[in-house]
Amino acid sequence: MANLFDPITIGDVTIENRIIMAPLMRNRSPEAVPNDLNIEYYRQRASAGLIISEATAITEQGQGYSNAPGIYSNASVEGWQQVTKAVHEAGGKIFCQLVHVGRVSHKSLQPFGDPPVAPSALQARAKSFVVYSDMTSDFIETSMPRALKPFEISGIIDDYRRAAARAMEAGFDGVEIHAANGYLVDQFLRSGSNKRTDLYGGPLENRARFMFDIVGAISREIGSGRTAIRLSPVAPSNDVHDDNPQVLFNYLASQLSAYDLAYIHIIEGATGGDRNYHQGPRPFDYEEMRQTYYRTDGSGAWMVNNGYDRQLAIDALEKERADLISFGRAFIANPDLVRRLRINAQLNALDQRTLFGGDAKGYSDYPPLGG
Numbered sequence: 001m002a003n004l005f006d007p008i009t010i011g012d013v014t015i016e017n018r019i020i021m022a023p024l025m026r027n028r029s030p031e032a033v034p035n036d037l038n039i040e041y042y043r044q045r046a047s048a049g050l051i052i053s054e055a056t057a058i059t060e061q062g063q064g065y066s067n068a069p070g071i072y073s074n075a076s077v078e079g080w081q082q083v084t085k086a087v088h089e090a091g092g093k094i095f096c097q098l099v100h101v102g103r104v105s106h107k108s109l110q111p112f113g114d115p116p117v118a119p120s121a122l123q124a125r126a127k128s129f130v131v132y133s134d135m136t137s138d139f140i141e142t143s144m145p146r147a148l149k150p151f152e153i154s155g156i157i158d159d160y161r162r163a164a165a166r167a168m169e170a171g172f173d174g175v176e177i178h179a180a181n182g183y184l185v186d187q188f189l190r191s192g193s194n195k196r197t198d199l200y201g202g203p204l205e206n207r208a209r210f211m212f213d214i215v216g217a218i219s220r221e222i223g224s225g226r227t228a229i230r231l232s233p234v235a236p237s238n239d240v241h242d243d244n245p246q247v248l249f250n251y252l253a254s255q256l257s258a259y260d261l262a263y264i265h266i267i268e269g270a271t272g273g274d275r276n277y278h279q280g281p282r283p284f285d286y287e288e289m290r291q292t293y294y295r296t297d298g299s300g301a302w303m304v305n306n307g308y309d310r311q312l313a314i315d316a317l318e319k320e321r322a323d324l325i326s327f328g329r330a331f332i333a334n335p336d337l338v339r340r341l342r343i344n345a346q347l348n349a350l351d352q353r354t355l356f357g358g359d360a361k362g363y364s365d366y367p368p369l370g371g
Helices: 035-044 076-090 150-169 184-189 209-222 245-259 288-296 310-318 327-331 337-343
Strands: 009-010 013-016 019-021 050-053 096-098 128-131 137-141 176-177 227-231 263-267 301-305 325-327
Touching: 009 227, 019 076, 019 337, 035 076, 076 096, 076 184, 096 150, 150 176, 150 209, 176 209, 209 227, 227 245, 227 301, 263 288, 310 325, 310 337, 325 327
Parallel strands: 019 050, 019 325, 050 096, 096 176, 176 227, 227 263, 263 301, 301 325
Antiparallel strands: 009 013, 128 137
């Protein structure tokens, strides 16, 4: 029976334990370039079996938040090289989470002040994080997007492929496709945000095409064993919903099984909120989705997320509902979370005021045990 501290091989990568650092937006990379502050933050948390980087934009168009990192410039690649070097020297492994936020952006963050792009011209009831020239910051309403033209979609798929190649150049051990939380891939998946009538809209098979085109392009570029994906079947994040998420995500699971990905990362319930939240006609059955994946010969590890504590994580592994558990905010406040979970030590309290933007305070100054 697996426990939290057993090693496991996921795709082409072997990790030392099942405790994963979830991707966490922190907005401390001005000009989209990782810096010394980021190096220290990730180095401190290298005891995680795997670190998944904060959402990292594949292009400037894919940005939706000030001071979020990218992977589209030479400077950003060089910055990430220093991060991955520090993590590896500390004995850790790290994947880069690749994102295009789609409509969850503001025109002030877009090239030439253009509108954000989306599957359909539907404005998200969501907010972007903006840092102004006087260094004050605020969350502001997203801008009205424009619908992507058919020829632009293939270009974005290729942007994902190039971003994955740059991530490997930057020294990452693999990449995670961010297909969750209402960003562009998720916008294509959902009936509430995708009103297209071409090959990328309408029936669920068409709405899923964009995601599978990206998975295929990245898998061919860097290998499926270094490719993973994150999904949030019912999370209403950034104003997305679907009429029948169980049917949609069971279908995704059945088709993802063909790609031999390193892992499938599932957010249960509402991201950062109610684990029992559901959309559609009935509560979502995560075990049904997982069984669909393995019944169709899926081989990737199954990772679960959202509100897990030590006991919930132990139970999920013992009951074989998951292979990996990702922890989010617990890793923000506890750089030595793995050690604390091992000895069942008390966790540091999280300072909510310092989550987004700022300096080392509430970022790299949380004390380890005995510190």
